[in-house]
Amino acid sequence: MSDAVSRLAEVKDAIAKAESGAKRPAGSVALVAVSKTFPVEAIEPVLAAGQRVFGENYVQDAKAKWPELRQRYPDAVVHMIGPLQSNKAKEAVALFDVIETLDRPSLARELQKEIQKAGGTRAPRFLVQVNTGAEPQKGGVLPEEADAFIKACREQYGLAVEGVMCIPPADEPPAPHFALLTTIARRNGLKVISMGMSADYPVAIAMGATHVRVGSAIFGSRG
Numbered sequence: 312m313s314d315a316v317s318r319l320a321e322v323k324d325a326i327a328k329a330e331s332g333a334k335r336p337a338g339s340v341a342l343v344a345v346s347k348t349f350p351v352e353a354i355e356p357v358l359a360a361g362q363r364v365f366g367e368n369y370v371q372d373a374k375a376k377w378p379e380l381r382q383r384y385p386d387a388v389v390h391m392i393g394p395l396q397s398n399k400a401k402e403a404v405a406l407f408d409v410i411e412t413l414d415r416p417s418l419a420r421e422l423q424k425e426i427q428k429a430g431g432t433r434a435p436r437f438l439v440q441v442n443t444g445a446e447p448q449k450g451g452v453l454p455e456e457a458d459a460f461i462k463a464c465r466e467q468y469g470l471a472v473e474g475v476m477c478i479p480p481a482d483e484p485p486a487p488h489f490a491l492l493t494t495i496a497r498r499n500g501l502k503v504i505s506m507g508m509s510a511d512y513p514v515a516i517a518m519g520a521t522h523v524r525v526g527s528a529i530f531g532s533r534g
């Protein structure tokens with residue numbers, strides 16, 4: 312058994328414990344295994360062990376790996392979790408099932424255009440990224456702009472927005488950021504809440520995460 316497969320089992324156990332500790336139904340939290348920078352050979356055993364949902368940060372990296380992996384595992388679901396440039400919208404629509412980093416009108420417009428051009432062959436789902444810590448270097452809409460942007464994505468751009476995601480500041484306790492994201496999701500009637508990474512996913516589950524994005528705790532250090 313590869314190290315990644317045994318660590319996957321540990322992460323799934325920890326998710327189950329956190330669900331039960333928060334009195335949430337077993338299986339209510341989905342694991343997004345973040346395979347960014349890892350090669351096909353590292354991802355394949357995790358697919359073979361039954362994991363189906365993966366996260367990637369870079370369009371080129373995903374493009375080099377997933378067409379091949381999808382031939383063997385057609386039911387794999389790949390999330391884009393990294394910053395997305397508008398000029399990569401076409402490739403992103405072709406590659407990803409879920410784009411978690413929708414965060415500005417210019418990107419929403421490009422995605423709408425590319426989905427229309429694909430003529431119904433591609434229908435990615437979207438999460439709006441919220442910059443809960445208002446960090447200048449980080450993507451995401453500001454919390455006070457989230458409601459209006461979510462509404463515009465749905466009504467003006469016709470995008471299938473299912474939820475929200477955040478990456479809390481690295482140097483702050485994450486809990487207040489998780490609480491804020493859950494509040495934004497609930498008041499906008501959104502069911503998907505993507506938050507929590509290797510260092511803090513049990514906290515995120517206690518605070519309402521429906522999806523946790525876990526990389527290094529499964530695949531090891533990215534060096």
Ligand SMILES: *Cc1c(COP(=O)(O)O)cnc(C)c1O
Pocket residue numbers: 345347368392393478508509510524525526527528
């Ligand atoms: C890399 C990354 C993760 C996974 O981080 P780990 O600490 O390795 O679990 C989750 N979310 C985003 C947006 C990332 O870029």
